Amino acid sequence: MKKALFYKKLKGNAVKCTLCQWNCMIKEGERGFCRTRENIKGELYSLVYGSQTGFQADPIEKKPFYHFNPGSWAYSFGTLGCNFRCDYCCNWAFSQSAPDRETVEITPQEVVTGALAANCQGIAYTYNEPTIFLEYAYDVMKLARKEGLFNVMVSNGSITQSALEEVHDCLDAVVIDFKGFSEEFNNKYVHAPLSFTKNGVKYYSKYEHVHKEVTNLVVPGLNDDLSEVRGLVKYVKKWLGAGTPIHFIRFSPLYRMSNVPQTPKETLLKCCDVAKEEGMEYVYVGNIETGRDNTYCPECSELLIQRRWLMFIKSFLKGKSCPSCRREIPITGKIHDETARANTYFS
Secondary structure (H helix, E strand, O other), X not given: OEEOOOEEEOHHHOEEEOOEOOOOEEOOOOEOOOOOEEEEXXXXXXXXXXXXXXOEEEEHHHOOOOOEOOOOEEEEEOXXXXXXXXXXXXXXXXXXOOOOXXXXXXXXXXXXXXXXXXXXXXXXXXXXXXXXXXXXXXXXXXXXXXXXXXXXXXXXXXXXXXXXXXXXXXXXXXXEEEOXXXXXXXXXXXXXXXXXXXXXXXXXXXXXXXXXXXEEEEOOOOOOOHHHHHXXXXXXXXXXXXXXXXXXXXXXXXXXHOOOOOOOHHHHHHHHHHHHXXXXXXXEEEOOOOOOOOEEOOOOOOEEEEEEOOEEEEEOOEOOEOOOOOOEOOOEOOOOHHHOOOOEEOO
């Protein structure tokens, strides 16, 4: 437990949390919507500082980042709790648990030491929404930077502009995860407003040094309407640009939506076609073998980076340019051809 950084004191020992866009008003003795921040005697505390749910070395492509340090490995971890309540959450055992479960506390320095020992090139704040453990993440980020490690977040975009302003200097990349593009779907199945993620896109767009990619989990019959997909793509293009990698992810029945079937391959390919029609240059499919996980030159269609099942296989780039037409490809960081290796788990 540690005193929070992002809150304002109110009358009567109440506080206003300013970390995420819920902006919870929290009375003494109560917690915010995420259940990880508690008002204790008029001061707000993070209940998940130092508490984690295990570590794992992942290919960066698994996050998924396809244009950020391709072939590198990230030391991934999360905590308990979340500020969304997705009915189909794949990490629900952690994200939908309040921080009352006993976990082993790990210091920020121990996280960084673990990443170095695992021969990872960076650290990923993931599995549950990293915004809710931002004090912990930021302390890790600062130490990671000193050791030459990159910092990446997989986020629903719910951070406030003021909180992002405080931490962006240590953040290298973010995946912003849309939950569809209708208020109805978000309210019914995510239990959070679509505006949170849309605002997050705007906030992150202000920081050119932060590499950005976008995902959208496509749930059959619920958020797969192509007009909705088109609206999402147009929004991403407007705020982040046509060169932003966008990933359409296959849904699998989980948690409270085990009765919904997997997303058909044809639906995902149609989403890709819509994104291409709208001018997006790097469009991918995740969680299913489709051949749409390779990177091709948008100018001449040359194969540039080969992948399979969220794994980097080979780069054909010359530097960061197409070997055929010499078009420069937006790749952030180093291409890590030498780090391809079997996945290893750490706990």
